[in-house]
Amino acid sequence: MSISAPTTGPKPDSTAASTRDRISSPGADSGMNRTASQPVDAEVNAMFDLPSGSPSPVIAIDEVHLQQNETTILDGVSLELTDEKCLALLGPNGAGKSSLIDVILGYITPDAGTAHIWGQPFDTVKERVGTQLESTPMFHYARVQEMLNYACVAHDTPYNRARRLLQRLGIEDLEERLVRVLSQGQRKQIGIVLALLDDPDLLILDEPTSGLDPFVRKQVWELIRERPRTVFFTTHIWSEAERFADTVTFLAGGHVLAQDTAGALLDACAAEQKVDVPTDHVPDALRKEKTAVRHNGSLRFYTDDPDSVLNHLSTSHRYSVSPVTLEDAFLHLSGQV
Amino acid sequence: MIRDVRLALLSLVYETRYTLRNREAFFFTLVFPVFLFVLFGAIWGRSGSYLQLLLPGVIGISIASDALFSVGPVIRRYAENGVLKFLRSLPPRTLAHFGGTVANRVLLMSVSVVLLCGVAAFGFNTAITKTMVVTYLLGVGLGGWSFSAIGLTAAFASESVSPRGILNLLYLPMLFVSGAFYPISILPDSLQTIAYLLPLTHLVEFLKGQNMYGYLLVGWGLLFTAAAYIVFCYRQEER
Numbered sequence: 001m002s003i004s005a006p007t008t009g010p011k012p013d014s015t016a017a018s019t020r021d022r023i024s025s026p027g028a029d030s031g032m033n034r035t036a037s038q039p040v041d042a043e044v045n046a047m048f049d050l051p052s053g054s055p056s057p058v059i060a061i062d063e064v065h066l067q068q069n070e071t072t073i074l075d076g077v078s079l080e081l082t083d084e085k086c087l088a089l090l091g092p093n094g095a096g097k098s099s100l101i102d103v104i105l106g107y108i109t110p111d112a113g114t115a116h117i118w119g120q121p122f123d124t125v126k127e128r129v130g131t132q133l134e135s136t137p138m139f140h141y142a143r144v145q146e147m148l149n150y151a152c153v154a155h156d157t158p159y160n161r162a163r164r165l166l167q168r169l170g171i172e173d174l175e176e177r178l179v180r181v182l183s184q185g186q187r188k189q190i191g192i193v194l195a196l197l198d199d200p201d202l203l204i205l206d207e208p209t210s211g212l213d214p215f216v217r218k219q220v221w222e223l224i225r226e227r228p229r230t231v232f233f234t235t236h237i238w239s240e241a242e243r244f245a246d247t248v249t250f251l252a253g254g255h256v257l258a259q260d261t262a263g264a265l266l267d268a269c270a271a272e273q274k275v276d277v278p279t280d281h282v283p284d285a286l287r288k289e290k291t292a293v294r295h296n297g298s299l300r301f302y303t304d305d306p307d308s309v310l311n312h313l314s315t316s317h318r319y320s321v322s323p324v325t326l327e328d329a330f331l332h333l334s335g336q337v
Numbered sequence: 338m339i340r341d342v343r344l345a346l347l348s349l350v351y352e353t354r355y356t357l358r359n360r361e362a363f364f365f366t367l368v369f370p371v372f373l374f375v376l377f378g379a380i381w382g383r384s385g386s387y388l389q390l391l392l393p394g395v396i397g398i399s400i401a402s403d404a405l406f407s408v409g410p411v412i413r414r415y416a417e418n419g420v421l422k423f424l425r426s427l428p429p430r431t432l433a434h435f436g437g438t439v440a441n442r443v444l445l446m447s448v449s450v451v452l453l454c455g456v457a458a459f460g461f462n463t464a465i466t467k468t469m470v471v472t473y474l475l476g477v478g479l480g481g482w483s484f485s486a487i488g489l490t491a492a493f494a495s496e497s498v499s500p501r502g503i504l505n506l507l508y509l510p511m512l513f514v515s516g517a518f519y520p521i522s523i524l525p526d527s528l529q530t531i532a533y534l535l536p537l538t539h540l541v542e543f544l545k546g547q548n549m550y551g552y553l554l555v556g557w558g559l560l561f562t563a564a565a566y567i568v569f570c571y572r573q574e575e576r
Contacts, residue, residue, distance in 0.1 A: 105422070105425075105426065106425075107422055107425065126427075126428055127428050133419050133422060133423070134419075135418070135419055136419075137418060137419035137420040137421075137422065137423035138420070139351070140355075141354075141356075141358045141359050142355060146351055146354070150344075150347060151427065153340070153343055153344055153347050154427035154428055154429050155427070194423075
């Protein structure tokens with residue numbers, strides 16, 4: 001396992017080095033997992049005209065620092081994402097996730113550091129990139145069909161592709177609606193259709209499924225994973241990261257807290273289960289014997305042996321036992337537990 | 338390049354549709370100028386010379402209000418609600434989209450000019466010459482450009498104040514001293530001096546056939562295009 005220790009302040013040099021070392025995705029041959037700092041690969045690929053399958057990273061973010069109104073938004077963030085892998089960027093509100101996406105897409109120029117896609121700025125490779133931002137941008141007086149047709153012309157893609165995606169999501173009846181009357185969830189789905197319109201090799205998605213019901217979320221992920229492609233996404237539904245991401249990156253206070261596979265990050269909890277007991281149901285003996293953390297009106301006990309906690313409770317006590325999740329791993333790694 | 342042109346044309350078609358669907362925009366762009374002309378024409382239009390003053394005046398204020406309120410505040414809204422980012426994420430240049438937007442405003446302002454000329458000619462027996470129509474359409478270009486640039490500068494000048502608030506503060510005083518509804522010569526001397534410093538007066542005077550005011554409009558256009566560029570870049574960096 002290779003999880004970085006929680007950091008409390010900017011450590012640009014060590015973070016950069018350790019991040020680069022750690023990023024190899026699960027299943028990837030570490031010996032073959034080269035980085036942008038190996039120009040030989042790029043030269044060889046150029047000689048033999050081999051743009052795809054290149055071992056160089058699809059997304060390379062190097063030591064990005066960003067300050068806005070004297071507040072540090074990103075503090076030496078370095079990341080790499082290799083071909084056909086899926087990276088989930090997780091963190092609390094205000095951690096800098098959306099700002100990092102803005103930096104990758106060139107909407108914000110960082111104070112220091114670089115962000116490249118296939119070794120180039122986003123503007124030069126955007127034909128191959130599908131993007132979906134946190135709130136779906138809309139021309140208020142447009143019909144859905146007009147909005148999609150506009151994007152189809154921009155991408156040089158036949159409109160049938162948009163119609164097929166609408167059908168896959170079961171929202172083909174929205175075509176004639178004005179976008180201003182759509183619900184937030186429907187707008188989100190249109191945003192997904194816009195991102196997937198040109199069947200891009202890379203998807204950059206900012207909370208692609210927030211506000212969607214579980215059935216639609218499933219359909220959205222089926223569309224995203226319809227074919228192998230590289231996916232960089234943020235989400236507040238952390239179970240999606242656990243399920244779909246090859247690499248999970250925790251961002252907190254503008255810097256990378258930890259990065260690894262979901263499984264490896266879960267190991268950071270040092271326990272496999274958690275027992276939640278409402279605070280007023282916790283017997284004194286249990287309080288004295290076990291260490292717990294406060295969580296939403298309950299005390300949470302992390303343990304590999306739930307019975308050691310449950311033995312203290314009678315049948316009248318309420319409790320719940322569940323496996324640890326990425327939220328628990330984040331709390332552990334950020335020192336909140 | 339071909340794709341840019343296709344997108345600009347599509348943007349022109351769609352933006353025109355959006356304006357026609359938006360009742361408020363439709364009313365203020367095409368109906369309100371005609372209403373103003375008919376109202377003032379009916380009250381004071383018995384002498385033909387007043388109508389010769391009123392027609393370029395109403396055309397001037399409709400060009401100015403359309404350019405001020407339909408370009409800057411809209412682009413500011415696009416910047417805030419993510420539409421600008423969406424446009425930038427598309428392969429064609431963002432300018433292709435705004436080329437269509439500008440063409441849409443020019444088209445609608447030209448339609449408004451033609452409508453006003455028609456109402457003046459057929460409703461009030463005002464003589465409309467070819468030279469007048471050409472001057473009015475030139476006024477659409479020059480006035481549209483300079484007032485769009487002023488609107489864009491004002492829209493991005495302050496993050497906290499609403500662009501429409503700033504623009505109303507600029508537009509309303511200009512409206513009453515520009516000579517659109519009465520000759521400037523009836524104003525007190527001090528107000529006349531101020532009036533001749535304002536861009537709306539220059540536009541109205543140009544539309545009345547005083548060609549030298551066209552150069553002043555070009556000056557306003559250049560000055561505020563540069564100012565809009567600087568303010569817009571500053572705000573984008575600040576974000």
